[in-house]
Amino acid sequence: MSLFSKVLLVVVLAAFSVVGAYRWAGRALGPTVEVNNPERYVGRTSVLDFSVETPGGTIAGVEAVLEQGDTRISLFSLAAPREARVEQETHERIRIVQTFDLNDLPGATEGPARLIVTAVRPVLYGLRQASTSRTHSLELRFEPPRLTVLSTQHYVNHGGAEMIVYRVTPNDVESGVIVDNQIYPGFPAEGAGITGADEAMHVAFFALLHDQELDAPMQVFARDPAGNEARADFSHRTFPKVFRRRQITVGNNFIQRVVPAIAEQSDAARVLLEGIPKDDLVTQYVRINADLRQENAIYLLALAKQTQPRLLWQGSFRQLGNSQVESSFADHRTYLYNGQAIDQQVHLGFDLAATANVAILASNHGVVVHADFLGIYGNCVVIDHGMGLQSLYAHLSSIGVQVGDAVQQGQEIGRSGRTGLAGGDHLHFTTLLHGHPVTPIEWWDPHWIGDRITRKIARASAR
Ligand SMILES: [Zn+2]
Incomplete structure (x- = not known):
């Protein structure tokens, strides 16, 4: 091959590879x-x-x-x-x-x-x-959802609950009541037993929490998946309640009994107590009373998401038989140790006195959503009654139900005790609405149930 041919071959090959690289690229x-x-x-x-x-x-x-x-x-x-x-x-x-x-x-x-x-x-x-x-x-989607309030006369006690009936369209929006910054989801009205309810009709239970202002803004809201929002006012009145102030004396014997027992059963408690000297009982106690209480409250808010979209309960709720009320809702408690205030908490349930090992009965029909040790509550059962309403039974010596069990009103769910942060044998009972404690007195009262709930359901059914 001549030199010229060789050069030509190299040039041709180079050209091919450039073209190849260009095509590959x-x-x-x-x-x-x-x-x-x-x-x-x-x-x-x-x-x-x-x-x-x-x-x-x-x-x-x-x-x-x-x-x-x-x-x-x-x-x-x-x-x-x-x-x-x-x-x-x-x-x-x-x-x-x-x-x-x-x-x-x-x-x-x-x-x-x-x-x-x-x-x-x-x-x-x-x-x-x-x-x-x-x-x-x-x-x-640019059109905001449409809202119309159907129920009238909403009377809300401080620390108490209320129900509203409203219509919302279209049917793929989330809706409910917003009280200041707290959101209470609504549910299709069919789940409340409103006969002839169409998809647009909804029911929501909401509350004015014990630590909210009496004039807290209240509105129904709706928000579609595109973020378009609508709000509507509804007529309502709020009524003040007097919350008691109490002093609780905490002694060494009590702390020595409850703190190690809670730490033994609760990983969260052990984490909170890490690094606190063994002999510093007061710091250990306050960490449990304040911080573990707070963690348990957050758990209950999450547990509320497991509520069913229909009312499982019927009639008024049952109080523990023959029980004496030891403590009422939203007591502001100051905890004294050697005469010194070491902590302040609000007691958001009812303490019902009972002797040891008494049968604890479901206050109404529902489904068990928690049946286990729960921090300050000790052995604890939570029953879901639907549409955000749940009841909590604490300090049990034994638990007789499992998560997922359907229970009837009056059915035994466990035995009374003093596990968790309990000075003696008693039932601590809390009514929760979407995880927020509300007074159980209303739910125990057949007149309140009739006036606030049954009447509105009947009116909406007649429409
Ligand atoms: Zn209690």
């Missing part, structure tokens, strides 16, 4: 695009949240467009990111979070739309580009 994978939000529904304002990942971290461009028929609305461009937050999550990945307001981006209408995110990366030293386009189906 054209088939290279584009960046990985992951859309976190919106998932499906978009309101007037929404958050665009997505990430782009690419080998080496070099990105040539990112665009996010909302497409509806012939209309194209630019939501984001890496070339002009405006107020978007662009965060370098790893060397190879960026995350883009941008709140957008369709009032400022005209052209979009209610109905289906497409989100198209396109990301481009340079390949072959920038001679070519590899791109990825992700399309996401969306539904634009």
